[in-house]
Amino acid sequence: MMKLAIDLGSSVTKIFKIGSGVVLAEPSCVAVSTAHGGVKAIGEEAKRLIGKTAEFTTIVFPVFEADIVNGEMAAVMLSYFLEKIGVTRSRARRAEVLFSVPIGVQSGLIEKYRALAAACGIRTVHFVEVPFLSSLGQNMPLSETEPAFVVDMGGGNTNIAAFSLDGVIAGIGLNIGGGNIDSQIIDCVAEQFGLKIGLQTSEKLKMTVGSLYETDNESMIVNGRDIQSGRPRSVAVSSADVYGCLKLFADKVIEYTSMVIAKLPAEVSAVIWHNGISLSGGTARIIGMDDYFSHALQMDVNLADEPQMAVVLGGGRTIGDEEVLDAVRVEG
Numbered sequence: 001m002m003k004l005a006i007d008l009g010s011s012v013t014k015i016f017k018i019g020s021g022v023v024l025a026e027p028s029c030v031a032v033s034t035a036h037g038g039v040k041a042i043g044e045e046a047k048r049l050i051g052k053t054a055e056f057t058t059i060v061f062p063v064f065e066a067d068i069v070n071g072e073m074a075a076v077m078l079s080y081f082l083e084k085i086g087v088t089r090s091r092a093r094r095a096e097v098l099f100s101v102p103i104g105v106q107s108g109l110i111e112k113y114r115a116l117a118a119a120c121g122i123r124t125v126h127f128v129e130v131p132f133l134s135s136l137g138q139n140m141p142l143s144e145t146e147p148a149f150v151v152d153m154g155g156g157n158t159n160i161a162a163f164s165l166d167g168v169i170a171g172i173g174l175n176i177g178g179g180n181i182d183s184q185i186i187d188c189v190a191e192q193f194g195l196k197i198g199l200q201t202s203e204k205l206k207m208t209v210g211s212l213y214e215t216d217n218e219s220m221i222v223n224g225r226d227i228q229s230g231r232p233r234s235v236a237v238s239s240a241d242v243y244g245c246l247k248l249f250a251d252k253v254i255e256y257t258s259m260v261i262a263k264l265p266a267e268v269s270a271v272i273w274h275n276g277i278s279l280s281g282g283t284a285r286i287i288g289m290d291d292y293f294s295h296a297l298q299m300d301v302n303l304a305d306e307p308q309m310a311v312v313l314g315g316g317r318t319i320g321d322e323e324v325l326d327a328v329r330v331e332g
């Protein structure tokens with residue numbers, strides 16, 4: 001039987017296939033015609049259209065802040081991704097699929113995932129919360145007695161948790177992620193330079209000049225529209241210009257991480273202080289994020305080897321191991 005792990009992220013959908021590894025990582029978006037509702041492009045191709053289309057095209061993100069907000073488009077998108085990796089509808093029917101879900105997932109979201117799976121022809125599904133998958137994807141030793149602490153920062157969602165194979169000890173899901181930094185950078189550039197830039201540009205700024213080392217000083221030329229005159233203009237934006245946007249996000253996550261740490265029973269807390277915490281998710285790739293956390297929390301912080309793939313890699317490891325799957329799957 002074919003086994004798949006699917007991480008339907010707010011920003012990027014990742015799929016792991018047992019026997020092959022990570023077989024897909026594409027933006028979770030669909031370009032739709034506003035005139036007749038037809039689908040124009042999906043995934044990578046759709047993302048390239050952001051900010052460049054006429055008013056007759058809208059870009060839909062079916063997963064927002066880790067919730068399936070457009071079930072119909074989610075099904076169109078996932079069916080397309082499955083086809084792309086050679087999983088036809090008849091194959092999907094015989095596949096066993098694991099979906100990653102946010103910490104503390106409610107039955108309403110599980111139902112949406114079941115409906116999505118059914119719409120794609122998938123009959124056998126399992127659900128596992130992000131923190132477990134992230135730690136398994138990083139090959140952290142997970143047992144009933146040894147707790148782990150993970151912070152996964154994605155595009156629209158951040159999961160913070162201390163847990164063992166026995167379950168979550170303390171944790172929280174926040175509906176913020178790298179997308180919030182992108183919007184913040186747009187506002188920041190508008191305020192400082194009087195220039196309106198697009199989402200693609202702000203994300204690129206975050207990835208290239210963005211750094212949580214205050215002394216870093218890279219810069220990048222960006223194109224946008226002058227807010228006053230409406231004419232195209234370009235400016236050089238530096239690391240220092242966007243530092244505040246990154247810091248705002250990191251400080252918020254650190255504040256909640258401290259709260260979760262404060263809730264831990266003394267013995268768990270001792271182990272966590274000793275072993276440190278682990279960061280994953282695409283947003284953990286921001287330069288200096290690990291050192292920034294380490295400095296603020298005064299503890300060891302480990303960045304996953306493949307931050308953005310940790311969850312789906314963990315999904316692959318879990319769907320391939322019945323014992324692990326039984327220990328971590330969400331019941332119901």
Ligand SMILES: Nc1ncnc2c1ncn2[C@@H]1O[C@H](COP(=O)(O)OP(=O)(O)OP(=O)(O)O)[C@@H](O)[C@H]1O
Binds near residue numbers: 285
């Ligand atoms: N090198 C990088 N530097 C900074 N940010 C990055 C980098 N690479 C990816 N990102 C950001 O990571 C985010 C996507 O991460 P990820 O794929 O983990 O999210 P997701 O799983 O789709 O979303 P979520 O878990 O919130 O539902 C985006 O905001 C993206 O801009």
Ligand SMILES: [Mg+2]
Binds near residue numbers: 007009010281311
């Ligand atoms: Mg994610």
